[in-house]
Amino acid sequence: MSSSEYDTRLLRERIADNPRPAMLWASVAVFLVMLEFARLLSGIQGVVTIAQYLFGVTAMIPDWIGGNFASVFGSFVGYLVTDVVTFAFLFGFATILSLVLPLSIADRLTPVFEYTGQRETRRRAVYLERLLLTLAIGLVGLVVILVPIGSLSGALYATVVSIPVLGALLDTFLTQLQFVGSNLSITSRELIPNMGHRTPDGGWEGTFLGLSPAWAWAIRVTLVYLYAFICLGWIWKGYNIYRDEYRVADWTPRDDTIKRFLNHYWGMFGFIIVFMFVVMALWAPAVSPVTAQEEIYSPWDEDESSFTYYNPPGDPINESDAIEEVTEQAGEENETVLNGDETGEIGEQEENETAGEDSPILDEDEDDDDIFGDGIGISNGGVDPGIGDDSPDPTDIAEEETGLITITHGQANIYSQSTGGPNFGPFSYDPYDRWAPLGTTSSGHDMLTHLAYGSRTTLVIGLTAITLGGFIALLLSLLTAYYKGLVDMLTVLASDTVISIPALLMVMMLSIILADHSLAEPMDGAVLLGLIFAFAYWPVMWRSIRGPSLQVAEEEWVDAAKSYGQRPLATMRKHMAPYIAGYIMIYASLLLGGIIIFSAALSFLGIGISEPTPEWGRLIADGRGHISTASWHISTVPGIFIVLVVMALNALGDGIRDAIDPQADVGEDAAASAGGG
């Protein structure tokens, strides 16, 4: 990109020559970013947290390996190994850092080396730079922690300690920024709230513009998708501006690839659905009517997850015959749930509830006893919440109370369970006027909250597995295609070992066995599952891109690069990888579908991802018992989501395949393996 035969100016210089289109594009892009500034910041915070965790894990590795050696060969060897591994880690870190750092010593050093007339100047300069960086990091670490110089691992610890410090600094910085930009999110729940309560005159208070929660929610979700698609369009626009104004070549083969993809309707369909899925995952707090924090992680926290609903002071029950009928059927079930599962948690609430049958507290409404027994009634003040859409006629209300009651989501969830009898299906309000676009689950949670946050889980698993597995596969395919021989044979052996064990069995086995490992903590096992999938699937991907990479290795330009004395790694990166990356993408999108199905299947069976992290498969398992009742939606809706996303991923894979290489005969096998589970 930066240089070519015709025009050796850098992109920066080319933009400086003709700044207008780039400036226009950038200003709008900045505006778009500003619109969602708060959300972006919280996203960055999330990334920082993940980075801190990763560093923590990495820091444990040298000691762990060293410890293993120490237990076998004695402590001296152990220390030695620890130090060597630490040094290797630091060197790798320095290598990455030197690629990221804006200013490079190597660039300055190269002319110096050239001047002194040494050979392979650039390479030496680069390595020198990395070595210097390694030493610098190590020294900084040593100085910070002041450990005895004998153990280098202390240095790594120091680095790792200093990184969280950096992270914490960054955190405070971000919080400051967030303070400034807290209102800078057009899709925030604060700007368009959907948790409101009814007012006595039939309107709504606390929701966006006084609309009903359903509309407020719909507007917010529409806004999210509008914003996402505008951003996507703007990125596409930016690419076009680059192509028209700044790219040196008028045409590249990639233009044709993109054109083919745009004309591939099936592939485009897949792309759009996948994009919407990703948006749902990224904007999960905005898409879900109730956030996961309030609903799933701390439903009983009075500070964090309480909300207000309007309880009409009259007697709503007599008005709502329809509800009465439904609730009567469910009486027994609900009672058992109350007395059994939730006993410990609801405490006082539950006491009142079981007393409902005998009604010592609620005797003011004698004729309502059976209703309270059904578990719909809530003893808070002895009155029942307004149920569903059947709000009482406002004129009947002559009470002097406001009727506003504050309750936690946890309490409310008990009475909004969809268990066949009491059922809050798609597009309905629960008894507390909480809008449930896709109904509630059998534990009373909002379905869409689970789905939206579950898509996050799915995305984390899929991306971890595919990026890691794809990276391993790409690296190995380059190495084996370039060197062949022994490397190839060893890789074949390793991949055959993994492949010969059926994937699902192996994933199941590993996820059960590693269930107590510390890696299983983040996201209740989602990250671990991603790693396991990466381990199980790299041989498949490696196998499928082996053909193309062997072909590329035979090409004349690779030979030419070799004979020019280019370093093998550079040859692989510049002249081989771009051709293989496309094939990796095909298999990645096909395998991603399989991974989504498998991880859902695992959590359906109760392994893999444990509660409370929401997962699609567990929703299906939850709703299994209620599928032939009125609460059929609990299992059905997540299933439809899975089908849609997997289908879209398959379509996307087809599209990419046809775009990259219309003649290619790849993808069928992977598609077949994606379907299992």
Added chain:
Amino acid sequence: MTFLFIVLRLGPVDPIAARFGDAARAGGDADRMREQLGLNDPLWEQYLGFMYDLLFFRGESWVTFGGQSVREVFALTAPNTLWLGFWAILLPLFIGIPLGMYAGLNPNTKGDYFASASGIIWLSMPNFWLCVMALAALRQTRGGVWLGFDVPNITSIGFTFDWYTFGPTTESVIGNPGFDWLSVSDFSLHALAVDIKLILPAALILGSASMAAELRISRTAVLETINSNYVETAKAKGVRDRVIVWKHVFRNALIPLVPVITNEAFLLIGGSVIVEAIFNINGLGRAFFQAMIEGDLPLAGSIVFLFTVIVLALNIFQDFLYTIIDPRVGYDQ
């Protein structure tokens, strides 16, 4: 196999805890049990023993089937899985390939679009979800569900469908095949029908993914061969369409299907765990699932090893099939 040992024995799953419960990890019973199972032996001895047991299927189920030998467990569960696998391979073959061939012979027609689209959707459906849906749907039919449509005031077309009484009457949607019909003395068609009916929904779902794959691939294969020169030549010679389809198109289209069909075994093995767990079929997959959860090391290892052997054998069988279908492929290059 070594991998299996490392994962199973050195992993954190404790068979004693699985058998006695977490609390009894240190009691006297637990110690005796440990001794009996050989968990106190040196690691290398355990390793050798494990390998030996694995290779010859001599192990003993520690927990799941308390004390039974692995062979007994296999004898108990393998027939169910085989029966399931048999139908799960057969059904897709006889549904997927004809549909794919039809779509390939009539490309870009409504029928083609319908077959292709339903194949793609079918492929994307998770098996476990299909199982749940199918069970719910079939259970709904108890007592009879009327399928059909009314033509107002004139007539109604349709029939009452009850899965329980459809064909041979069964008590439950799920269950294990009894294999009563296998006995030589009195071959009972009814028992056979019952067994088939019990396994049918599970097999159909288990084979769903491969069915869709077969549909897709047979469609492309037929499309490719039908546009090839030799088909054109045959047409020019005046060979009848039926002969062209069966002799020239079908046989050549089978070649790319062979790996798909053998790959099915792969899917079936993975899928059988889920399908058997949901349909309560007492097969190898379910045994594996329980053995895994309960830390039953030898059983789980043996099942995985058995599956691995099956997969390897199928790969060899696949190469063999190639030589039959495609004479150009020979043993000696």
